[in-house]
Amino acid sequence: MRRVLLASVLSLAALPAFAADLPARTAPGAPAPAMASMYNWTGFYIGANAGYAWGAGDVNVVGDAAILANLAAATGPTSGSLNPGGFTAGAQAGFNYQINQFVMGVEADANWVDANDKSSWTGAAPGSSASFSSKVEWLSTVRARLGFAVNNVLVYGTGGVAFGQARSAWSYNDGTNAWTGGESGTRAGWALGAGVEYAFNRNWTAKVEYLHYDLGDKTFFSTTAATHTAKLKTDYSGNIVRAGINYKF
Template sequence: MNRSILRSALGATALLVFGGAAQAADLYRAPPAVAPAAVPTAIPAYAFNWTGFYVGANLGGRWLQDRGNIAGNPYGLNSTSFVGGLQGGYNYQIGNIVLGLEADVDYGRNSRTSLLATGDQIRTRLDWSGSVRGRAGYAFDRFLVYGTGGLAWANFDTRGTDAAGNTSSSSRTRAGWTVGGGLEYAVTNNVSVRGEYLYADYGSPTISYPGTAVGSHRETLTSHLARIGVNWKF
């Protein structure tokens, strides 16, 4: 009888063990597999980069202001002229910031003659002008907004004629400074167009007319230049 009881106890124990294991297996469910998140293979880059050398041409208008006073007789030799020229330089882009250096030269014929109350005549003419400037701007992809400033130069031809008809003339190059700004747009990866404004100050030199009765005087020379241009980027 003891053996029958022992066998019954062992059978009941086995049933409990295997039944519990089966029930635990039914209760456990493995979590569903999660697909790995997509990782971008590359960071999007700007469609256009301004770094590189360039050359170009421009057309525009130049307004020359020449103000002075001879023996108490003030005068103003203000004149306008169409201009055309060439430019070239180098840009370097860091993020959205664009830094560069540019040189340009323009030709136009600003000329004006003034008759004073004394009967004397004076004339100022500006032909060639140019500059070497630094540029700093902010790029909105293919749009570039920039400021610029540096050294300016211009060739002035002056002439004075007194009431007796004696004439004296001279041609000299004046150096000064210039500041301005502009907007440039890259039409293609090599071609860009722009609009630009520059103000230049050539100081207040003393002008004399040897051999004539026209008195020496100081004149103030400034100019405004507005132009459009096209550049080819290498």
Template sequence: MKRLSVMALALFGAGTSSFAADLAAKAPPPKSAPIVASNWQGFYAGVAAGAAFDGSSVQPLLGGDFLVYQSALRKLQYEVPLGGAGTVFTGGIYGGYNWQFNTVVVGLEADINYADRKTMGLSVQPSLADPTVTLTRVYGTAGNWFGTVRGRLGWAFDKALIYATGGLAYGNTGAGYYAGGNGYNWLGRDQGVNWGWTVGGGGEYRLDSHWSVRAEYLYVSFQSDSFALRFVPTAPFVSPTFVMTGTAEYNLGVARGGLTYKF
């Protein structure tokens, strides 16, 4: 009798172990925890610094009685654009507000920056119409500050945020131009506050609940400016009415990093 009881207990124990093993094998794996994005919603402000790449240019356009006295070939040579490139330091401040919808972040941001931009160029070459005549052309563009007002659309994951951005650009721009050769001389300049547009993108990484770091690139394009170039003839060219207009194109690339505090 005791032997039968022991055998029954052994069989029951074995069956229970097998049943538990089957349940463990058939149980679904635990679900992984959902990825939680950091909280980016709210007001923020920060400082930024980096490099500005200036690619501005000036193109003259001749009119009036020039073609009455001179060839189309000489006119074409005068109207070749002059452009250059320069890289300068830029630094500024920014601020804005973000709205967050799960992992989607929408925001508005404004900034103002210092960037002492200058491009200059000199062209000295024989005239295509008359190789005995030397054509000299000098140009320059400048500006020392700019700002933007932009919308931002981003995706947040873990502690990071990547975003695209674009909007309005503003800043001071200026240009000057001189051209001369064989008794013909033109000179003029233009300066003022200009408007344009900007587009770019970047990424941010949150260090804690308040501080984050960012890297960003913006392309900035201001409206082209047209300005009159004064004709200053020298003898014997004192009577022809020549008209020249300078058109300046202002383009800027900005690569910068920033440190942000969220309130």
């Protein structure tokens, strides 16, 4: 009899531990536990960005033969290897549409750019000198975006058209005659890049982005005090690394 009582007591003592191992039951009619919702990238957004721009803005003397011979005789430069760089800031707006984990969209931006460079030369002959300069003043792009989302993290590639205001100048003095010339205007080209964006709540996202742009090249002519006119060619291309913040509607 004592053995039966002892076994019963031990069984009752083990019941709480056994019950703790059983899965929790939901009372009839009670709602199921809520699952964390996945972030949805679909929607319009606006934002601002800032970063650094750098690139190439080489200016080359490509004619005429008499001026090239003059430069060669004076050991003067026939080109300026320029790498304009500087701060950039602006705004962007766009729209995303998400299908499963794929996100497609379009974005337009407009940025002020302070990227410029200049090179100069002073010759052995009295008064002989040369200078080259290049500058990009603003840049705007309209690009498609295609990305892959892992909940609130989006990795994307982007590409489209680019527009910008750029200018170049050249001057040369051989000690007797002087040539000066320059060009300025709005250029069109393309932009290509990639980035990663993070949504830290329903409405606000932050991104880091790289873009390469190419606004093509331009030929221009210098004025001259002599009988020959110099022909020059300049190109405008560069890179941008920037961070941005967006408000999603």
